[in-house]
Amino acid sequence: MVEIYCVEDDKNILQLLVYALKNNGFEVKGFVDTKGFFEEIEKNVPSLILLDIMLPDGDGLDILQSLRTNHRTKDIPIIMITAKSSEYDKVVGLDSGADDYIVKPFGIMEIISRINALLRRVNLDTTKDILKFKSIYLDYQKRIVKVEDQSINLTYKEFELLYYLLENKNMVLSRDFILNKVWGYSYEGETRTVDVHIRSLRRKLGIGGKLIQTIRNVGYKIGETDEKKDI
Known part of the structure; x- marks a missing residue:
């Protein structure tokens, strides 16, 4: 506790x-x-x-x-x-x-x-903060992101966004929920902020960026690809 x-x-x-x-x-x-x-x-x-x-x-x-x-x-x-x-x-x-x-x-x-x-x-359980999904590797404590063993340079918020998506792998996360969790409950920005950072994150991750799925009218997720094509 x-x-x-x-x-x-x-x-x-x-x-x-x-x-x-x-x-x-x-x-x-x-x-x-x-x-x-x-x-x-x-x-x-x-x-x-x-x-x-x-x-x-x-x-x-x-x-x-x-x-x-x-x-x-x-x-x-x-x-x-x-x-x-x-x-x-x-x-x-x-x-x-x-x-x-x-x-x-x-x-x-x-x-x-x-x-x-x-x-x-500050969680000392570093194994908990090493997240992997297919080509993406993230070490939260060391602030390291790699795609196919290639280091990726992310901004602070891009890193937090990727961590949150990986931490909730296979879960569909609404834009509002992501905004509150990553930017904080006091943040007065619009959900467009999430879309802008997702686009930047996809671009920087290259092939790994394709693992970030857009769920129409809802938000985003990282996880196994649905049978239906993502939009």
Whole structure:
């Protein structure tokens, strides 16, 4: 079971986060100050931490640095939560060792999506993240894609799109579903974004691109070819 620790001094935000995360299947513990958080983390190391930068009894960046220099906690995925939205503040947070950075106010579905993406990205079970289908080979941890042993250079979103298609092999995925999963629930773009990336992905994959099937009026899939011709 994935266990998440939330460190947030605003009790209303903390209650909302704890409630939403529990409803999405996570084990959650909330802390309004650093004292209780450090006491608990001495007993147990969570799967992921949501950490507010501005706390009443400490600075989130100092806590982040402390976690990253402790051998027990240095590899825990950490998402910083803050009201500071400047590029400089984001860079400082990420350069200090944060894995992601979310600015208040945020949508609950956005934070759930980011948590899931981060947990998948840092999953230590690398065999789970090596996906193969016919001529296509993808190693998620190493960010490698090959078609017939030839390396393929993909953009970040093209890679995520291909991974998601392979992860759901033989399943028909709607454009809306793909948009939400790959671009995130807060993304305000149109489903045409998916079509544009599919075209680019097919072109770059060459012969492997023919394995991406268009399902009329629905979306796309990677898998065994249907008896009827795909459109």
